[in-house]
Amino acid sequence: MRKRLFHMILVVCVLAAVLGTGISYYRFVSKAIYEESTSHLLEIYSQANRSLHNMVERNWKNMEECIPYLRDIEDEAAIESYIREVQEKEGFTEFYFISQDGTYLTLTGEKGYLDMKKQLAKLVVERKPIVVNAVLFQSPELIVFAVPAEPGSYRDFPYEAIAISFDSRNLMSTLEISAFNGSSRSYIAYGDGRVFADNAQDRENSIYNFIAILESKSDMSDEKVDKIRQDFQNGVIGAASFRTEKDEYYLIYEPVEFEDWMVLGLVPTRVVNASMNRLQTVTLIMVACIAVIFGTALMAIVIGKNRRSLEKRIQKFCIGKNCSACCPTMWMIFF
Amino acid sequence: MRKRIIAIFVVMMLLGCLPACGRGEHEDNESNSITMYLWDFSMTKELTPWLEEKFPDINFEFVVGYNTMDFYSYLEERGELPDILTCRRFSLNDAAGLKERLMDLSGTELVGTFYTSYIENNRDTDNAIKWLPMCAELDGIIANQDVFDAYNVPIPTNYREFADACRIFEENGIGGFYNDYAEDYSCLEAMQGCAIPELMSLEGTSWRMQYESETVDGTTALDEQVWPVVFDKFEQFLKDTYVMPEDINRSFHDSKALFIDNRLAMFRGTVSDCAVLRMENGKNTVILPYFGETEDDNWLLTYPIFQVAVNSAVEQDDGKKKNIMRVLEAMFSEEGQRRAASGNFVLTYNKTVEIELEENLTFAEPCLEQNHMYQRLASTEFFAISRNVVQNMINGVYDADGAYQDFNRQLTTPKEVHAEESAYHIETGYAYTFTEHGSQAVSVVANTLRKQTGADVLIGYSSIITSSIYAGEYTEQQMNWLMNNRAALRQADMTGAQIKQVMDWLVNVKENGANPICHLNQIPVTSGMEYSMKDNGDGSYTLEEVTIDGNAIDENAVYRVNLLGNDNAIDPELFRGCPMPQEIREILEDTEGRAIDRFKAVLSEGGQPEAPTEYVTIR
Numbered sequence: 001m002r003k004r005l006f007h008m009i010l011v012v013c014v015l016a017a018v019l020g021t022g023i024s025y026y027r028f029v030s031k032a033i034y035e036e037s038t039s040h041l042l043e044i045y046s047q048a049n050r051s052l053h054n055m056v057e058r059n060w061k062n063m064e065e066c067i068p069y070l071r072d073i074e075d076e077a078a079i080e081s082y083i084r085e086v087q088e089k090e091g092f093t094e095f096y097f098i099s100q101d102g103t104y105l106t107l108t109g110e111k112g113y114l115d116m117k118k119q120l121a122k123l124v125v126e127r128k129p130i131v132v133n134a135v136l137f138q139s140p141e142l143i144v145f146a147v148p149a150e151p152g153s154y155r156d157f158p159y160e161a162i163a164i165s166f167d168s169r170n171l172m173s174t175l176e177i178s179a180f181n182g183s184s185r186s187y188i189a190y191g192d193g194r195v196f197a198d199n200a201q202d203r204e205n206s207i208y209n210f211i212a213i214l215e216s217k218s219d220m221s222d223e224k225v226d227k228i229r230q231d232f233q234n235g236v237i238g239a240a241s242f243r244t245e246k247d248e249y250y251l252i253y254e255p256v257e258f259e260d261w262m263v264l265g266l267v268p269t270r271v272v273n274a275s276m277n278r279l280q281t282v283t284l285i286m287v288a289c290i291a292v293i294f295g296t297a298l299m300a301i302v303i304g305k306n307r308r309s310l311e312k313r314i315q316k317f318c319i320g321k322n323c324s325a326c327c328p329t330m331w332m333i334f335f
Numbered sequence: 336m337r338k339r340i341i342a343i344f345v346v347m348m349l350l351g352c353l354p355a356c357g358r359g360e361h362e363d364n365e366s367n368s369i370t371m372y373l374w375d376f377s378m379t380k381e382l383t384p385w386l387e388e389k390f391p392d393i394n395f396e397f398v399v400g401y402n403t404m405d406f407y408s409y410l411e412e413r414g415e416l417p418d419i420l421t422c423r424r425f426s427l428n429d430a431a432g433l434k435e436r437l438m439d440l441s442g443t444e445l446v447g448t449f450y451t452s453y454i455e456n457n458r459d460t461d462n463a464i465k466w467l468p469m470c471a472e473l474d475g476i477i478a479n480q481d482v483f484d485a486y487n488v489p490i491p492t493n494y495r496e497f498a499d500a501c502r503i504f505e506e507n508g509i510g511g512f513y514n515d516y517a518e519d520y521s522c523l524e525a526m527q528g529c530a531i532p533e534l535m536s537l538e539g540t541s542w543r544m545q546y547e548s549e550t551v552d553g554t555t556a557l558d559e560q561v562w563p564v565v566f567d568k569f570e571q572f573l574k575d576t577y578v579m580p581e582d583i584n585r586s587f588h589d590s591k592a593l594f595i596d597n598r599l600a601m602f603r604g605t606v607s608d609c610a611v612l613r614m615e616n617g618k619n620t621v622i623l624p625y626f627g628e629t630e631d632d633n634w635l636l637t638y639p640i641f642q643v644a645v646n647s648a649v650e651q652d653d654g655k656k657k658n659i660m661r662v663l664e665a666m667f668s669e670e671g672q673r674r675a676a677s678g679n680f681v682l683t684y685n686k687t688v689e690i691e692l693e694e695n696l697t698f699a700e701p702c703l704e705q706n707h708m709y710q711r712l713a714s715t716e717f718f719a720i721s722r723n724v725v726q727n728m729i730n731g732v733y734d735a736d737g738a739y740q741d742f743n744r745q746l747t748t749p750k751e752v753h754a755e756e757s758a759y760h761i762e763t764g765y766a767y768t769f770t771e772h773g774s775q776a777v778s779v780v781a782n783t784l785r786k787q788t789g790a791d792v793l794i795g796y797s798s799i800i801t802s803s804i805y806a807g808e809y810t811e812q813q814m815n816w817l818m819n820n821r822a823a824l825r826q827a828d829m830t831g832a833q834i835k836q837v838m839d840w841l842v843n844v845k846e847n848g849a850n851p852i853c854h855l856n857q858i859p860v861t862s863g864m865e866y867s868m869k870d871n872g873d874g875s876y877t878l879e880e881v882t883i884d885g886n887a888i889d890e891n892a893v894y895r896v897n898l899l900g901n902d903n904a905i906d907p908e909l910f911r912g913c914p915m916p917q918e919i920r921e922i923l924e925d926t927e928g929r930a931i932d933r934f935k936a937v938l939s940e941g942g943q944p945e946a947p948t949e950y951v952t953i954r
Contacts, residue, residue: 117456121537137705213444
């Protein structure tokens with residue numbers, strides 16, 4: 001009876017050890033996969049972020065270079081051709097000459113009002129470059145980069161600054177992420193989580209405030225959301241994973257080092273981990289097999305040892321007695 | 336013995352559970368009940384019925400209140416700030432007093448749907464966003480194209496052509512352009528409208544930002560460079576539009592009547608007014624901008640049709656907060672905005688909404704394309720001072736320079752902060768809350784008015800008051816806020832049969848499907864008689880009995896009847912589409928004074944409001 005109990009405990013211990021090892025291994029591997037994946041994603045998005053940053057820098061430089069050109073060249077056709085060339089290269093939506101009151105004139109002669117609010121004074125009075133969001137009738141939201149220029153005139157329109165605009169799609173083209181077969185989504189957001197540019201094809205599933213979405217639609221705890229909120233506000237790089245009703249995702253965020261912009265990447269974990277998950281499963285199966293073989297062998301050794309010890313005791317017990325009848329019964333006790 | 340102990344234990348457990356069950360149900364009801372105050376009854380045209388239909392799980396209480404922040408401050412003082420607030424007259428200065436009691440919506444997904452450049456206008460100094468702008472109303476000049484064609488006058492494209500058109504019409508005995516200078520908003524809009532390029536100059540916008548960020552008691556003066564030009568231009572505008580002193584009493588309806596009669600070519604109005612004239616009156620109308628020197632200087636004047644805020648108290652109830660966010664998201668969806676603007680909106684503040692231009696905006700299209708949309712400066716003090724100064728200009732009290740000086744003086748005079756004197760006292764308070772026998776507070780007002788007028792019966796079209804009746808002191812203004820300001824009090828001698836006809840008009844669904852009752856808390860109120868009606872379960876009701884002191888009304892007897900209500904909320908096709916029976920309309924006479932003045936008269940004479948009665952039974 002005690003032997004049977006001993007063997008049962010042995011079996012349970014072996015199974016528990018196998019299970020425990022499996023779980024620990026799974027946790028270890030999952031953590032390793034998470035760290036590996038997020039580090040890989042951070043690398044990808046850092047690259048995209050650098051492209052965005054360079055694009056912004058390049059456009060400031062282009063506009064600065066444009067100013068002396070506008071001053072020196074009087075031929076309006078030449079100015080137009082020069083700007084078109086830069087536009088072709090950089091992909092901005094429109095070029096504007098800006099007057100002192102915020103009225104703009106495009107290269108094609110279209111006039112309108114660009115509502116820059118207090119930034120207008122910064123541009124034309126303080127003579128500092130600005131970036132503003134603007135809306136023109138029936139057009140997507142524009143991001144306008146403007147720099148002060150020497151007062152001049154184009155098509156009899158007096159201007160004091162020049163500007164270029166991007167709509168969100170143009171801006172996102174600099175963040176084109178070629179990995180993940182288009183399964184990833186990229187965003188540019190303000191420090192408070194409001195998204196102002198994304199590469200989403202379907203508007204219906206657009207996200208307008210990332211932090212609000214994490215709060216309301218994900219399994220993320222309040223503490224984790226607060227941490228991300230703080231990271232956004234302080235411009236800190238970070239990664240996280242969360243689950244929604246639809247899927248499980250990796251979130252990568254990184255400051256652009258321009259205004260309070262953040263670049264965000266969202267990729268389903270199954271896409272990022274596809275190969276690593278396969279490796280993890282194969283490894284787990286192999287470890288399980290090894291553990292089972294090892295466990296079985298161990299049990300066989302113990303049982304064999306016990307059997308031999310029992311045989312010895314039976315032999316001792318049978319010396320001088322007629323054991324032919326009792327021995328089978330004794331074996332049956334063991335098994 | 337053992338069984339008995341178990342039985343006692345089970346009973347005790349059940350009894351213990353009962354209060355918890357009740358509490359759960361109560362909490363659920365509380366989470367599903369939303370009180371929403373409406374800045375104007377026009378919100379009941381399409382938006383509120385649509386919300387009720389869209390959210391059958393929510394019990395809405397829609398109350399038509401007043402279009403001013405002071406009204407909400409008053410409700411807040413009385414501890415009855417509604418869950419959702421709406422107001423058209425808005426400036427951050429005016430809203431500052433309420434901001435501690437409103438929810439910060441800045442971190443919500445909903446705020447993310449707004450264009451940054453628009454929503455930033457509503458950001459407080461502490462970065463919070465408490466008010467969200469609904470789509471924009473466009474204000475300009477409504478022109479009757481048929482009148483222009485009849486007199487062979489081209490539709491103007493700049494200020495000179497506009498002035499010429501006015502002259503030609505006046506020479507032909509036709510009104511060129513009228514404005515309802517009796518209203519403060521019309522004075523404000525006309526004055527700002529005729530000098531928008533100046534107001535949108537660098538100096539103009541810089542001054543405005545400085546003015547709008549001042550504190551409530553601020554004394555920012557008018558800009559010396561911008562505003563003298565504004566008054567000069569407005570003075571010229573008054574001359575060019577042949578404004579006479581009697582025009583200070585002109586109402587919108589005066590102008591509209593002349594316009595419909597083809598005796599007026601243009602008047603100030605909104606895109607919505609323009610659409611109504613097209614749809615209801617068959618006029619060939621178009622919207623023109625406020626004209627500048629050239630076509631490039633033309634601008635439209637805009638403002639959000641209303642702003643929406645949420646009481647911060649709802650944050651203590653997660654269920655309620657979720658429900659309110661659902662309602663807000665619906666209101667700011669494309670469908671919600673179309674309902675809010677009754678289909679006539681041309682400018683949205685949200686990225687999620689797309690708009691197609693309407694036919695009557697052909698002449699305003701260049702302004703829209705050039706983004707020439709000026710958001711009116713609309714602080715409470717600007718409304719009040721604009722009317723005072725503009726009317727003085729029209730009366731010849733002073734010229735442009737005098738107007739500038741006086742406006743500046745009024746604007747910079749430090750506002751005296753003192754508690755208004757208490758003018759009335761009410762001893763017993765009554766709740767607005769609506770039950771199956773009506774609202775106690777509404778009944779108190781109806782009973783008091785009937786007693787004051789000496790009528791046998793009083794019938795109010797809907798909930799005629801704006802809040803509970805509070806026990807305590809009231810200032811003059813607070814008492815004025817008690818009743819809906821559009822409710823007119825009229826009287827007639829009616830037979831019992833005619834009274835039943837009135838009740839049939841106010842309760843029963845019409846043959847064409849028109850339903851006079853848009854929300855349960857707006858069913859008719861009666862005094863001196865009671866009625867019962869059946870809830871048909873689909874938002875409609877059927878009148879059953881009309882009784883006096885429990886007996887069926889005598890159809891042949893004649894009663895002195897007061898009718899109290901706003902015909903415009905029920906008659907027009909665009910609202911309930913239930914016109915008053917002609918026979919009743921013909922016998923109605925106006926009464927002297929407003930209903931609230933009669934209510935106040937009772938209190939002034941030392942009286943107290945009458946006790947409430949159960950005026951309705953809903954089966």
